[in-house]
Amino acid sequence: MGEVQDEIELRLRENFSPTKLVVTNDSAKHAGHMGDDGSGESHFTVEIECALFATMNRVERQRAVNRALADLLENRIHALAIKAGA
Structure with a gap:
């Protein structure tokens, strides 16, 4: 895992x-496309389940999830797919 992926995981564990x-780091699928910064850590998919989500649509x-990762989304993550359930 890379630095950004580790930080995503840490924040989501702490918050939820x-x-x-x-x-999942999907960056290799987007190499050379817009948003690829060459770091190999620009596109991710998050699958997350937690009890808190039972009260949310x-x-x-x-x-x-976006709030928990807000500064990373501004500066380090180009694309984030979220699959969130209770």
Whole structure:
């Protein structure tokens, strides 16, 4: 795992205490495309499940994940796919 992927995982564990968390680096699929900064850590998929999400709809779940990663999304992550469930 790379530095950004590790940071994503750390923040999501700290913020949500997930029962399931899978962070996948999809950057290799986007090499040479817009948003590829050459770091190999610009595109990710997050699959996360936690009890807190049971009270949230899909949009609220995605917003909560985006808030936890806000500064990374501004500076380090070009694309983030989120699959969030309870």
